[in-house]
Amino acid sequence: MKKNILVAFVFLLLVSCSKTKEPIVSFYYWKTIFKLSHTEKEVLKDNNVTKLYIRYFDIGLHPKTEEPIPISPIxxxxxxxxxxxxxxxxxxxxxxxxxxxxxxxxxxKTIRLVEEINTKNKIVSTEIQIDCDWTLASKGNYLKFIEQFKKLSHKKLSATIRLHQVKYFKKTKIPNVDSGVLMYYNMGSIAPDSLNSIYSQKIAYNYLKSLKKYPLHLDVALPIYSWGIHIRNQKVIALRSKLNVEELKKDKNFKQISSVFFKAGQSNYKNGVFYEENDLLKIEAISSEDLKEMAQDLDENLAQTPNEIIFYDLDEFNIKYHEKNIFKQVVSYF
Incomplete structure (x- = not known):
């Protein structure tokens, strides 16, 4: 009897210990010039952030030769x-x-450019992350690229993973990386309707149950950004970043017609952008309550507790729309 009690006690102790280690707070940095504002430095300090995921460059195709080229290095x-x-x-x-x-x-060439940037800035990195929304048509090349990159770089390799790549992993396959980062945003279509394309719990529910079956360890990336969708004649023209909603409410050229829509009452320029009369701006944003909701849903469905919660992205504009301790609140759910 005493032996059974001891075993039960040890088991409960192990379970409780496994839940005490919260994920760390990290951030993505997605600008072409790395320079931290006072507010950004404060957030990093307040949340004991020691790790940053910095976009070094994009890889696209040359418009004439269609050869892969680096775009806008950091x-x-x-x-x-x-x-x-x-x-x-x-x-x-x-x-x-x-x-x-x-x-x-x-x-x-990708590894060489990363090394050049690191050498120039006296940075020593032990991990590199590849961000690519590969599809069934591109998975062959992508998976081979990951294999080559891992072989040649001799570093820890992580990759971003989208929800559809989790649910249909037997078709999309799993890249040979050390860990993945679940991109828990950009869930819907950018459209002139009233739905939020950045996050929808309803859409997320279609994928959440698949997380327990995914065999790769996943950390989590959560959104703290917002944007405006510029609509004309029921067609999306462009995304407008860093729109201050409070300023928009005070702008006499625009009228708020719903919780997410603003209508141009007359043709005008705002932040260098021309708006015709009757153009619409649809504001898509993430609230602190959204973040807590995401964390709770993920905690209930992930196969393992994530080591990190990475917020996208570190920018004074994004930070000021959230309460000061939101990042600690979010990781406390895991």
Whole structure:
């Protein structure tokens, strides 16, 4: 009897210990110039952030030759000695769709440019992350690229994973990486309707149950950004980033006609953008309550507790719309 009680006690102790280790807070940094504002530095300090995922460059296709080329490499204007830096390379899916893609050459050139940026800025990185929304048509090239990249880089390799790649992983396959980051946003279509394309719990429910079956360890990326969708004659024209909703409410050229829609009462320019009379701006944003809801749903459905919650993205504009301790609140759900 005493032996059974001891076993039960040890089991409960192990279970409780496994739940005490919360994920760490990390951030993506997605600008072309790395320079932190006072507010951004405060957020990093308040949340004990030691790790940043920094977009180093995109890879797209040359408009004439259709050869893969780096786009807008990062420029550092600050010393990075206080942080562990993970270079993130965003590869456009159309690159991986190229039938004659020289995969080894692309991997070599990508690694070389990462090393050049690191050397120039005295950065030592032990991990690199590849961000690509690969599809069934591009998975062959993508999976081969990951294999080559891992072989040549000799570093820990992580990859971004979308919800559809989790649910249909037997078809889309799993890249040979050390870990994945579940991108828990951009769930719907950018459209002139009233739905939020950044996050929808209803859409997420179609994928959540698949998470327990996914065999790769997943950390989680959550959104803290917002944007405006510029609509004319029921057609989406463009995304408008960093729209201050409070300013928009005070702007006499616009009238708020619903919780998410603003209508241009007359033709005008705002932030260098021309709006015709009757154009609409649909505001899509993520609230603190949305973030808590996401965390709770994920905690109930992930196969393992994530090591990190990575917020997208570190920007003073995004931060000011959330309460100060929101990041700690979110990780406490896991």
């Amino acid at each position: 420029h550092f204007q600050e010393n990075m000695k206080d942080f562990e830096i993970v270079p993130v390379i965003f590869i456009k899916n159309k690159v991986m769709l190229q039938a004659n893609l020289d995969i080894k050459d692309l991997a070599q």
